[in-house]
Amino acid sequence: MATIDIGLAKTEKYASRESGDTVELVERPGGGFSVVMIDGQGSGRAAKTLSLLLSSKAVGLIKEGVRDGVVARATHDHLFAFRHGQVSATLDLVSIDLKTRTIVVTRNADSPMLLLDGTEPRVIPVDSGPIGRYQWTKPAVSQFPLKAGLRVVLFTDGIPQSGRRAGSAPIDFVAMGAEVIAPCDSSQAVADAVLAHALERDQGRPGDDMAIVVVSIREAGSAMPIRRLQAQFPLP
Amino acid sequence: MATIDIGLAKTEKYASRESGDTVELVERPGGGFSVVMIDGQGSGRAAKTLSLLLSSKAVGLIKEGVRDGVVARATHDHLFAFRHGQVSATLDLVSIDLKTRTIVVTRNADSPMLLLDGTEPRVIPVDSGPIGRYQWTKPAVSQFPLKAGLRVVLFTDGIPQSGRRAGSAPIDFVAMGAEVIAPCDSSQAVADAVLAHALERDQGRPGDDMAIVVVSIREAGSAMPIRRLQAQFPLP
Numbered sequence: 001m002a003t004i005d006i007g008l009a010k011t012e013k014y015a016s017r018e019s020g021d022t023v024e025l026v027e028r029p030g031g032g033f034s035v036v037m038i039d040g041q042g043s044g045r046a047a048k049t050l051s052l053l054l055s056s057k058a059v060g061l062i063k064e065g066v067r068d069g070v071v072a073r074a075t076h077d078h079l080f081a082f083r084h085g086q087v088s089a090t091l092d093l094v095s096i097d098l099k100t101r102t103i104v105v106t107r108n109a110d111s112p113m114l115l116l117d118g119t120e121p122r123v124i125p126v127d128s129g130p131i132g133r134y135q136w137t138k139p140a141v142s143q144f145p146l147k148a149g150l151r152v153v154l155f156t157d158g159i160p161q162s163g164r165r166a167g168s169a170p171i172d173f174v175a176m177g178a179e180v181i182a183p184c185d186s187s188q189a190v191a192d193a194v195l196a197h198a199l200e201r202d203q204g205r206p207g208d209d210m211a212i213v214v215v216s217i218r219e220a221g222s223a224m225p226i227r228r229l230q231a232q233f234p235l236p
Numbered sequence: 237m238a239t240i241d242i243g244l245a246k247t248e249k250y251a252s253r254e255s256g257d258t259v260e261l262v263e264r265p266g267g268g269f270s271v272v273m274i275d276g277q278g279s280g281r282a283a284k285t286l287s288l289l290l291s292s293k294a295v296g297l298i299k300e301g302v303r304d305g306v307v308a309r310a311t312h313d314h315l316f317a318f319r320h321g322q323v324s325a326t327l328d329l330v331s332i333d334l335k336t337r338t339i340v341v342t343r344n345a346d347s348p349m350l351l352l353d354g355t356e357p358r359v360i361p362v363d364s365g366p367i368g369r370y371q372w373t374k375p376a377v378s379q380f381p382l383k384a385g386l387r388v389v390l391f392t393d394g395i396p397q398s399g400r401r402a403g404s405a406p407i408d409f410v411a412m413g414a415e416v417i418a419p420c421d422s423s424q425a426v427a428d429a430v431l432a433h434a435l436e437r438d439q440g441r442p443g444d445d446m447a448i449v450v451v452s453i454r455e456a457g458s459a460m461p462i463r464r465l466q467a468q469f470p471l472p
Contacts, residue, residue, distance in 0.1 A: 001470050008465035025467060026260055026295065029288045033469065052265045056299035059262065063292035098472065146471065188466045195462065204460075220470060224440075226431065229244040230424045230466045231261060233269065234237050234456060235382065236334065 002148045003220035004096050006035065007187030009195040009212050013043045013158070014205035017236065020047025021156045021211035022055040025229075029065040031098035035213050036062070039090040039156040041132075043209055054079060054089055054131075068093050068106040072139035076108065076131035088132040091139070092154050094215055101146045103215060106139045111160050114153040114177050115144070121177025151216040153181060153190060158210035163201030171201070187214035238384045239456035240332050242271065243423030245431040245448050249279045249394070250441035253472065256283025257392045257447035258291040261465075265301040267334035271449050272298070275326040275392040277368075279445055290315060290325055290367075304329050304342040308375035312344065312367035324368040327375070328390050330451055337382045339451060342375045347396050350389040350413050351380070357413025387452040389417060389426060394446035399437030407437070423450035 012019035020040040028034055036058045040050035057078050061071045072091055079089065093106040105113065108131045115122040128140035144150060160171055180197050184190040191212040198210055248255035256276040264270055272294045276286035293314050297307045308327055315325065329342040341349065344367045351358040364376035380386060396407055416433050420426040427448040434446055 004467070004469040004471060006465070006467040006469075008463070010463045011461055019463075022263060023465070024262055025465065026262070027258060027288065027291070029285075029292065033467070049265075052263065052299075055263070056265065056296075059299055060292075060296040063288075063295055096469075186466070188464060191464070199460070217471075224435070225247055225470050225472070227244070227246045227255075227470070228424060228427070228466075228468045229242070229259070229261065230422070230464075231240070231242040231269070232464045233240045233242075233332075234461050234463070235240060235453075236461070 001220055002146070003218050004033070005187045005216045005218050007189070007191040007214040009191035010210065011195065011206055012209050013207065016043050016209070018045055018048040019209040020044070020051050021209040022051040023211055023213060024055050024059050026059055026062055028062060028095065032096040034062050034093060034095040035215070037092040037154060037156065037211055037213050039209065039211070041088045047209070050087065050089060054091070058091065058093065068095055068104055069139060069141060072106050072108055072131070076137045079132040080135065083132060085133055088130040090130045090156065092213070094152065094154065094213065096146070096215065103144045103146060103150070103152060105142045105152065108137060108139045111155055111157050112173060114173060114181065116151040116153070116177060116181060118149045121174055121181065123173040146217055148217050148219045151190070151214065153194065153212065153214050155194065155212040156210060158206060158208035159194065159198045159212065161208050162198035165207050166201070166203060168201055187216045190214040237456055239454050240269070241423045241452045241454050243425070243427040243450040245427035246446065247431065247442055248445050249443065252279050252445070254281055254284040255445040256280070256287050257445040258287040259447055259449060260291050260295050262295055262298055264298060264331065268332040270298050270329060270331040271451070273328040273390060273392065273447055273449050275445065275447070277324045283445070286323065286325060290327070294327065294329065304331055304340055305375060305377060308342050308344055308367070312373045315368040316371065319368060321369055324366040326366045326392065328449070330388065330390065330449065332382070332451070339380045339382060339386070339388060341378045341388065344373060344375045347391055347393050348409060350409060350417065352387040352389070352413060352417060354385045357410055357417065359409040382453055384453050384455045387426070387450065389430065389448065389450050391430065391448040392446060394442060394444035395430065395434045395448065397444050398434035401443050402437070402439060404437055423452045426450040
């Protein structure tokens with residue numbers, strides 16, 4: 001039996017009280033799970049409100065059984081209709097679909113995605129922009145069979161932008177995959193390691209909100225079908 | 237700085253392929269988080285569909301900013317309107333409300349709740365029944381200040397019903413609080429220990445779906461405001 005292992009780490013821009021990155025994990029009515037990650041334009045309260053509003057829309061649709069491509073289009077249409085193309089956000093939707101036995105990644109984003117499956121880490125560039133700007137925006141969709149060893153790493157642009165203020169070279173994602181991610185065991189360890197790497201590049205003062213979502217398919221020997229969920233949130 | 241620590245463990249009735257217990261964790265638009273736990277009547281696919289439908293309703297309302305007491309009433313009204321009083325479900329809603337700095341527990345349930353805060357474990361009996369049966373059903377609400385050391389443990393009726401087939405005495409919740417729960421550190425450790433206790437009483441073959449949600453306020457020394465989320469789901 002294999003196990004789906006999901007990990008998330010998230011922090012906010014330095015001296016900002018709220019993160020404009022919102023991540024939600026919900027159960028799909030047809031079986032399986034979806035992770036929604038929204039990065040609202042800007043930072044602070046306005047960005048947070050925007051990302052909560054869009055995550056509310058996306059989560060509501062997913063929970064109603066709406067297919068992922070339509071969730072992304074509808075969330076875009078909603079933003080575009082009410083903000084007239086003046087406000088943007090990125091949207092990442094990762095679904096573990098038990099019917100097709102695939103991981104489906106639906107993206108309107110501007111950060112690359114990393115894929116690890118035992119061989120050289122692959123950097124999958126994003127070929128869809130954010131939602132909210134142009135009328136007929138649609139997402140880029142990729143699909144991967146659920147097999148043990150597969151690992152998908154997604155993050156908001158606080159990660160690739162890290163180190164920019166300090167004038168560092170852009171992150172080498174292939175090197176990060178091999179040096180920072182590959183040695184990690186759990187999905188949470190990967191998320192923590194990528195966050196620590198970006199924080200170091202920002203000298204401990206994140207230049208933007210940061211969120212990392214990791215989905216891994218791991219071999220597991222559990223006899224009982226037990227599902228587990230943990231969360232830790234520092235109280236402000 | 238204190239940390240909110242949330243843990244969940246969940247399994248299904250023996251030889252059943254799906255659990256009628258659905259648990260979701262979502263971020264509240266006003267700040268903070270809510271956990272929704274629904275136990276749909278019966279077991280198997282019909283119970284799972286029911287609990288996913290009701291969790292969809294409840295999660296959608298929470299994400300829209302609707303207050304908890306109204307979420308419970310609206311979820312009940314929806315079920316009652318479409319199933320004419322013939323189908324019931326339990327609903328537990330635990331919110332970490334950062335505005336009032338309290339934990340708010342809103343229940344339409346039939347299992348007691350455990351409260352631990354350093355002294356003798358307290359068993360808080362439920363004084364509200366399930367949703368779906370009678371026209372004006374409303375929830376019971378309790379509120380606790382967010383302070384380090386507080387721990388709330390909620391579960392579906394698979395836990396108190398465990399051991400019944402084997403003719404065991406009912407669970408002594410005060411003893412379970414002191415012996416099974418008190419030695420645990422993290423919320424996940426508590427959820428796992430309570431599940432293991434109930435599984436043992438059912439000789440490893442759960443007589444009903446089981447879910448345990450644990451919310452703890454822990455002292456923490458983290459300097460960075462990092463949020464984390466982990467989930468593990470065995471693939472069927």
